[in-house]
Amino acid sequence: MTDDGRVIALPDHLNHWVATQRWFAGRGEVPRLVSIGRWALPATEPGVSIRTELIFDAAAPTRTLYQLPLTERRAPLPGGDAALISDSGGSYLYDGPGDPAYGRALLTFILNEDSTVPGPAGARARGELLVDAVPGERPAVVVSSRVLSGEQSNTSIILDGVDAAGRVVRPVICKVFRMLHAGENPDVSVQSALARAGSRFVPEPVGCVVGEWVDPELPGVRLTGHLAFAQEFLPGAPDAWRAALASARAGEDFSEQARALGEAIAAVHADLAAVMPTREATPAVIAAEVERMRERFHGAVRDVPALAGYGSAVEAVFLRAEMAYWPGLQRIHGDLHLGQALEVPGRGWVLVDFEGEPLRPLADRTGPDVPLKDVAGMLRSFSYVAGTVERSAPGNHPPGRHQGAAAWGAACRQGFLDGYAERSGQSLAGQEALLDAFELDKAVYEAVYETLNRPSWLPIPLAAVRSLVAAVSV
Template sequence: MTDDGRVIALPDHLNHWVATQRWFAGRGKVPRLVSIGRWTLPATEPGVDIRTELVFDESAPTPTLYQLPLTERRLPLPGGDAALIRAAGGSYLYDGPGDPAYCLALLAFILNEDSAVPGPADAGARGELLLDAVPGDGPAVIVTSRVLSGEQSNTSIILDGVDAAGGAVRPVICKVFRMLHGGENPDVSVQSALARAGSRFVPEPVGCVVGEWADPMRPGSWLTGHLAFAQEFLPGVEDAWRAALASAGAGEDFSEQARALGEATAAVHADLAAVMPTREATPAVIAAELDRMRERFHGAVRDVPALAGYEKAVEAVFRRAEEAHWPRLQRIHGDLHLGQALEVPGRGWVLVDFEGEPLRPLIDRTGPDVPLRDVAGMLRSFSYVAGTVERSAPGNHPPVRHQGTAEWGAACRQAFLDGYAARSGRTLAGQEALLDAFELDKAIYEAVYETLNRPSWLPIPLEAVRSLVSTVSV
C-alpha cells in the first residue's frame, strides 16, 4: 500500500484478459496489475455498475499505466459476448467500451461537464466541452454504440443519436485512451487548437475527460492527463491508404489526390505554426535530433543484421542533414501516413489521430518538431502502397519490382511534394538532404517493425534504405 492508501492487486482473470488485448504493450506476457485509483459513472440502466480502474503494471520493465473501464451486471448483456471478461457468481463483468451503458454514461459525462472529485486515495475525472457547439447543436439521445475495429493503442466508440424530433444527429466517435501519461494528450490539444483556428482539415472536437490520479512512481504526488476524447465521426468515408491501394492495384493515376493531400498537410502545418509555440532549430537542437537518429540506427542493426553494411552510408546521410537548412520547429502531426487521412465528399482530405507515435514518451510528442518529419512519413506511406501491390500481384513470388508500380509511387510522391510546396508558398529546395534523413530514419524504424512482426515484408523498407543511401558518397 502506498502513502496514498490505495494499491489493490487485480484478480488473475483481469490480468489474463488484459494480456490478450491489442492495446497492451507487454505482448506475450501476463501483466501483474494493481489499481492505483478508481472513478465511477452513474448508470441509467438498473442492475449495472460502471467504474474505471487506473491500473499499473508492476511486472513491466518500463512503468506503464493503463485505463480499464468496466461494467458489472447482474444479468448478461444481450449481444455482449465479445466484451465479456468473466461470468461468475451471478455477476457479469464486461469491458466498458463494449457495453452501451458505459458508452452513454461517458458521453453524457462529457456533454454535461460533470465532475468526479478524487478523495485522498482515489482517481478523479471531469468532462470538458472543447467547442461551443456540439453535434446536432442541441440535445440528443444516443440510440446505438459500437466499438471501432482495428484500433491498437486505444479504443474508439462510435455513438449514433437522434434529436428531440427523432431526426438523426451527427454521430460522435469517442476515443478512450488505454495507455495513460501525465500531461496533455496531443490528440486533444493539437486538434482542438486547429479547430479553434477554423481549420477544415480536422474533425470537429466535442469534448474530453481529464483525469487526476496518484503518481505510482512518486508516492504523495498527483498527475493530471487526458482519459478520453470525443469528436465528430465521419461515416462512410475511406482513408487514403485504402484509396491509394485500390488505385495502385488498378493501375490508376492518383496524382491529383496526392497533390491535394500535400496541400492539406501544408495547411495544417501553417495553422499549427500560427496558433501553437514554435522555436528555432539551434545547433544544439540539431545535434540532439541527429544523435537520436544515430542511436535508433545502431539499435536497429541489432534487430536487423542486413542493415549493418550500411553504417558508413547512413552516417553520410545524417552528416548531410546536419549541414542542411533546418526550418523553424513547430507542432506537427507526429505520426502522419496515408491511414491518418480521410477523404470526405465535398470537404476533401481530413487528417486524424494527432496523438503522435503512442510508444514515444509524451514529452517527445508535445513539443515543437520538424515539419519535414510528417512529409517523410507520407512519402514512406506512398512507397509502402507500391510495395504492397507488388507483393500481392498474382504469381509474384518472390516479389519482383514492376516498373508501372514504381512509377505510380514516384508520381504520387512528387505530386504530394508539389502540393505541399504550392500551399506552403515555399519550395523544399535546399532541404532535400534533411528530408532524406527523416525518410531514412522512418525506413529504419520500419525495418525493425517488419523483422519483429512480418519478416516477409522486410524487403520494402530495406529497398528504401538502399535507395536513400545510394546517392551519397562515403
C-alpha cells in the same frame, strides 16, 4: 490505492484478459495488475454498474499506467461476447467500450460540462467541452454504439444519437486512451487548437475527460492527464491508405489526390505555426535531433542484422542532414501516414489522430518539431503502397494500364510534394538532405516493426534504405 498508500491487487481473470489486449505493452507476459485509483460513472440501465480502474503491472520494470473501463451486469449483454472478460457468481464483467452502457455514460459525462466524479485516494475525473456547440448538433440520446476495429494503442467508440426532438444528429467518436501519460495529450490539444483556428482539415472536437491520480512512481505526487477525447465522426470516409492501395492495384493515377493531400497538410502546418509555439532550429537542437536518429539506427541494427552493412552510408546521410539548412520548429502531426487522412465526400481530405507515436514519451510528442518529418512520413506511405502492390504481384500491373507500382508511387510522391510546396509557398528545393534523412529514419523504424511483426514484409523498408543511401559514397 487506499488512503494509506497501498495499491489494490486485481483478480487473475483481469490479469489474463489484459495480457491478450493489443494496447498492453507487455504482450506475451501475464501481468500482476494493481489499481491505484478508480471512479464510477452513473448507468441509466438497471442492473449495470460502470467503473474505471487506473492500473499498472507490478511485475514490470516500469510503472506504465493504463486505463481499464469495466461494466458489471447481473444478466449477460446480448451480443456482448467479444467484450466479455468473466462470468461467475451471477455477475458478468465486460470491457467497458464494448458495452453500450459505458459509451452512453461516457458521452453524457463529457457533454455535462464541468461534471466531476471522485474516487478513492483522491483519484477523479471531469468532463470538459472543447468547442461551443450549435443547439441540436449534440446527441441528447445515444441510440447505438460500436467499437472501431483495428486500433492498437487506444479504443474508440462510435456513438449514434438523436437530439431532444428525436432527430438524427452527427455521430460522435470517443477515443479512450488506454496508456496514460501526465499532461496534455496532443490528440486533444493540437486538434482543438486547429479547430479554434478555423481549420477545415480536422474533425470538429466535442469534449474530453481529464483525470487526476497519484503518481505510481512517487506516492504523494498528484498528476493530471487526458483519459478520453470525443469528436465528430465522419462516416463513409475511406482513409487514404485504402483509397491509394485500390488505385495502385488498378493502375489508376492518384497524383491529383496526392497533390490535394499535400495542400491540406501544408495548410494544417501553417495553422499550427500560427496558433501554437515555435522555436528556432539552433545548432544544439539540430545536433541533438541527428544524434537521436543515429541512436535509433544503431538500436535497429540489433533487431535487423540486415541493416548492419549500411552503417557508413547511413551516417553519411545523417551527416549531410546535420550540415543542411533547417527550417523553424513548430507543432506537427507527428505520426503522419496515409491511414491518418480521410477522404470526406464534399469536403476533401481531413487529418486525424494527432496523438503522435503513442510509444514515445509524451514530452517528445508535445514540443515543436520539424514539419518535414510529416512530409517524409507521407512520402514513405506512398512508397509503402507501391511496395505492397509489387509484393503481391511482382512486376505485374493490370492489362491496358500504363504504370506499374514503382511509377505509380513516384507520381504520387511528386504530386504530394508539388501540392505541399504550392500551398506553403515554399519550394522544397534544397531540402532534399533533410527529407532523405527523415525518410531514412522512418524506413529504419519500419524495418524493426516488420522484423518483429511481419517478417515477410521486411523487403519493403529494406528497399527504401537501399534507395535512400544509394547516392552516398560508402
